[in-house]
Amino acid sequence: DAKTTQPTSMDCAEGRAANLPCNHSTISGNEYVYWYRQIHSQGPQYIIHGLKNNETNEMASLIITEDRKSSTLILPHATLRDTAVYYCIVRRNYGGATNKLIFGTGTLLAVQP
Amino acid sequence: GAVVSQHPSRVICKSGTSVKIECRSLDFQATTMFWYRQFPKKSLMLMATSNEGSKATYEQGVEKDKFLINHASLTLSTLTVTSAHPEDSSFYICSASIRDRGLAFHNEQFFGPGTRLTVL
Numbered sequence: 001d002a003k004t005t006q007p008t009s010m011d012c013a014e015g016r017a018a019n020l021p022c023n024h025s026t027i028s029g030n031e032y033v034y035w036y037r038q039i040h041s042q043g044p045q046y047i048i049h050g051l052k053n054n055e056t057n058e059m060a061s062l063i064i065t066e067d068r069k070s071s072t073l074i075l076p077h078a079t080l081r082d083t084a085v086y087y088c089i090v091r092r093n094y095g096g097a098t099n100k101l102i103f104g105t106g107t108l109l110a111v112q113p
Numbered sequence: 114g115a116v117v118s119q120h121p122s123r124v125i126c127k128s129g130t131s132v133k134i135e136c137r138s139l140d141f142q143a144t145t146m147f148w149y150r151q152f153p154k155k156s157l158m159l160m161a162t163s164n165e166g167s168k169a170t171y172e173q174g175v176e177k178d179k180f181l182i183n184h185a186s187l188t189l190s191t192l193t194v195t196s197a198h199p200e201d202s203s204f205y206i207c208s209a210s211i212r213d214r215g216l217a218f219h220n221e222q223f224f225g226p227g228t229r230l231t232v233l
Contacts, residue, residue, distance in 0.1 A: 034221075043117075043206045043224030044157065087156075099210045100147055101222060103157040 004088045009108040012082075018075040020107050022088030025069040030092050033064060034101070035073045037084040044087065044103075047073065078111045085109075116140055117209050119225035126197055127233055133193045134228045136207030142187040143209035147222065148180075151204040163190050197232045204229055 005023040012018040035047040087106040163169040163184035181193040208222040
């Protein structure tokens, strides 16, 4: 599975949009972009995923560039509870054991009051 | 929906003893479950993948005789840390992949809350 590169940490003011970038320049055509987050001492939480189209759900929006070499996770109105480590992961999606996720170091998002 | 539980949430044991951690999918069937380990301020490291009714597949460097995984049913997987030592102290997290939600190939993983193991 393709590797990803994320900034180590970011700050964001409460109530503002948080934009978390991810580079995945070696992504292949059948690999999806997944985002998870981990609040301190908890298990990771699924946020969103996409293949090539932009996606939006109740938690966030995912913007994928046309060449698919990078993406941005957007939290439209960050709250203090959004402080967490955010992981961008790319992987194929054929089911079963191929669903395994390889976590990188992620981005620690600190939402400031 | 898609809730995964782990038991116990915390365990302290003496060196040399064995510890069993349970991972359950509460409201769905999971043909595949995954076990991760996380050291302080580090990322999650995949240990093994388990499929219901078959042997687990271990990642390189993970000792299968030390970390016994059993996936006896579609809702339960267990990880047993045998002859635990202080260096096994870690945060162990399981996840389950939903078997079929009518969304083929969109197999999100849902994670348990984790088990904090401390070996004295």
